[in-house]
Amino acid sequence: MIQSIPNFHDGYVTGLKVREGGATLYLRQVDGADFNMILEDLEALQIDDFRQGNIISHVDIIAGRLLSANALDRLYEPPHPAATPQYHEKYASFLNGQVERIERGEAQLLVIVPSYGADLLAICRQVHCVAA
Numbered sequence: 001m002i003q004s005i006p007n008f009h010d011g012y013v014t015g016l017k018v019r020e021g022g023a024t025l026y027l028r029q030v031d032g033a034d035f036n037m038i039l040e041d042l043e044a045l046q047i048d049d050f051r052q053g054n055i056i057s058h059v060d061i062i063a064g065r066l067l068s069a070n071a072l073d074r075l076y077e078p079p080h081p082a083a084t085p086q087y088h089e090k091y092a093s094f095l096n097g098q099v100e101r102i103e104r105g106e107a108q109l110l111v112i113v114p115s116y117g118a119d120l121l122a123i124c125r126q127v128h129c130v131a132a
Helices: 085-104
Strands: 012-019 022-028 034-040 044-048 054-062 108-116 119-124 126-131
Touching: 022 119, 034 119, 108 126
Parallel strands: none
Antiparallel strands: 012 022, 012 054, 022 034, 034 126, 044 119, 054 108, 108 119
């Protein structure tokens, strides 16, 4: 079940702590309210362009709805183009399996789209957002 999350438009990603099996994102709303976004049973995390002043455009938690396989491309590197077909087939099968898990609600895809800075994707079992 996806938890309803506060509005973080024009807020900030202020930090990230990764631990065994999970991670905590530190977020701040535009009014200064701080939140911890807890990712339980973290499977994959990819963040680009993390810097001072990471401004959030929007945050989305995706589960239990249709998702395209290419939505996960940044999280999982494909095999080298010259790799034998079996590696490409295994990769495609793995990606399709991850997409199906998200569509069935067995995993959640967290997406933070930036206005500036941190561009984040993560797959985990559950996302919780709590006031800090």
